[in-house]
Each structure stands twice: as structure tokens, then as C-alpha cells.
Amino acid sequence: LAVSGSTVYAGGDFSSIGFTLVGRKSNRQGVGARVTVETEKGKQVREARAGESYLSSSDPRIHFGLGDATSIRRVEIRWPSGAVQEIRDARPGRYVRVEEAAPHPNPLPASGERE
Numbered sequence: 001l002a003v004s005g006s007t008v009y010a011g012g013d014f015s016s017i018g019f020t021l022v023g024r025k026s027n028r029q030g031v032g033a034r035v036t037v038e039t040e041k042g043k044q045v046r047e048a049r050a051g052e053s054y055l056s057s058s059d060p061r062i063h064f065g066l067g068d069a070t071s072i073r074r075v076e077i078r079w080p081s082g083a084v085q086e087i088r089d090a091r092p093g094r095y096v097r098v099e100e101a102a103p104h105p106n107p108l109p110a111s112g113e114r115e
Helices: none
Strands: 002-007 016-022 034-039 042-047 062-065 072-078 084-087 094-099
Touching (some): 016 072, 034 062
Parallel strands (some): 016 094
Antiparallel strands (some): 002 094, 016 062, 072 084
16 A cells, blocks of 8 residues: 655645545546545545546545544545555545555465465
């Protein structure tokens, strides 16, 4: 799991968080991925989209307003490939870059099984 973040909000406004998705097995911008942010106030879900309007483009990042929530319990990303990633240490007040985890190429056989 590759996660990096940069603070983007001036004036100490930490009541939101954003995500930049980078697909590896899924498409490059993670279009179709569903991101769920869970705080003590509840859950919010957003889907990465593209092609919002004719001859224009929208910001591909996914943004969540957190209101008066004080922390983020967890973030779950469901990629179009079927992969699911979870982030537990996300901090408000920044955009976080998340790269789709590479699936294990050769799953190991269960104990006692033959290949």
C-alpha cells in the first residue's frame, strides 16, 4: 500500500480530506473506485468519476467534508479490479495519494495442500 499526503488547506481548516487515486490493475485514475470514510459521526461514500460534462473536465480527486468530526476511524477503497484497501491512519486537512495495491501474483497453497 503506497500512501502519501500533503497538507493543502490554509488557515488550519482540518475539517476535510481528499484522495488522489492511482490505479495499477484498475484504470490509471481509479475511475469507478468507491471510497468510504468512517468517522465517529458516520460514513460517507464517494465514487471516482470522469467525463462529467461536454468539453470540460472535473477534478478527479475525491473530497470529503468532515464537519465537526474529530478523527477518521478508517478509509476503505474498493477498486474496479475488486481489490479492497483499508487505511487506518488518515489525517484530516490534506489530500492523500493512494496507489492500488498489487495483487499477490502466486498465492501460496494452504498448509497441507499440494500445488
